[in-house]
């Protein structure tokens with residue numbers, strides 16, 4: 001909860017998002033439901049875009065990393081905000097195309113893009129494809145040759161910087177399924193390979209050093225290392241990269257262990273990155289490359305919350321109290337996957353004093369189906385509305401139909417109005433593709 005004012009507590013003591021009472025939202029749309037504040041999403045897109053415009057003369061673009069939250073409406077917002085997007089699958093490409101997103105502003109990633117995905121990308125005239133294997137370069141070249149088109153590409157490299165939430169390391173050789181290492185010559189070898197391809201136009205390099213990063217140093221280090229690499233390739237082969245895509249990974253607030261991020265914190269990341277790039281360009285007398293940044297989580301993460309209804313409450317004397325909700329790992333698998341920490345509150349009693357520490361459990365048949373641990377709440381009752389915060393990124397996009405639970409709908413709030421951007425799944429949707437062969441009838 002910060003100056004972006006996505007969340008407030010109103011005079012009824014209810015949590016509000018984007019000017020709308022969450023208790024009203026729960027009443028109107030039911031629970032579980034994902035709720036997004038449109039203004040917050042737009043503000044984040046704008047702060048990044050403004051940095052590139054003001055600090056780097058507009059020589060670059062913001063590519064929203066849409067794996068964080070992919071649906072037609074979010075692509076429509078990105079289009080209106082005149083930013084780019086990054087996608088990692090044919091399904092995300094299809095969604096973006098269906099939303100009318102301009103294909104030339106799409107960056108396509110993936111460590112194992114399928115042949116049909118590459119074909120779909122070329123047929124839809126995707127602006128840039130980020131290559132991640134020799135084989136992929138060969139396949140893409142043939143796909144383009146068959147169509148008589150030349151495709152702009154970047155190579156994903158590993159500059160030897162790895163960052164995780166509160167720590168970063170410099171490594172000689174990154175152990176990752178992504179990218180070509182700079183230190184062992186693989187990135188240089190791939191450069192020569194791509195340059196030899198008639199139907200591929202190598203624009204430059206991409207790297208992505210990690211996610212949920214709060215420090216600026218790892219980004220600066222990565223920018224420096226990629227610029228060193230660009231300069232070295234230029235002097236060794238004459239090829240000068242025109243584009244540097246530095247990836248995403250800027251951190252967001254999930255709970256009190258994280259810093260509260262202000263808009264200015266995000267411009268500071270870009271300020272540091274841009275300062276480093278400019279200095280290196282000057283040092284080596286090379287061009288300042290076209291800069292692409294790919295924030296995902298920081299654009300949609302804090303913009304979204306999930307509303308649930310409290311059901312069963314179970315106290316294991318002297319050990320723990322479980323408060324179960326009508327959702328779970330099928331709408332938010334991140335605790336189950338990574339022990340990610342979330343904050344929760346009772347949206348209908350947001351002003352009441354917190355008197356107990358509870359574990360918020362889902363309704364799936366798994367002991368590991370937990371949404372949040374050790375959250376402080378007023379004494380919860382069945383029927384209370386619970387809000388879990390900062391669920392806008394990697395929740396809906398990682399949802400499943402586990403236990404044949406329906407994936408919750410998503411609604412978008414703007415100026416005190418709420419509407420569906422993803423409709424609720426029905427039971428019929430869940431069985432739509434099931435087939436019972438005649439011999440089983």
Ligand SMILES: *Cc1c(COP(=O)(O)O)cnc(C)c1O
Pocket residue numbers: 065067068086109208210211212247248249250294295296297298
């Ligand atoms: C996941 C990813 C991003 C976005 O990361 P966030 O932590 O969501 O900002 C950007 N680029 C690439 C290549 C990614 O894989």
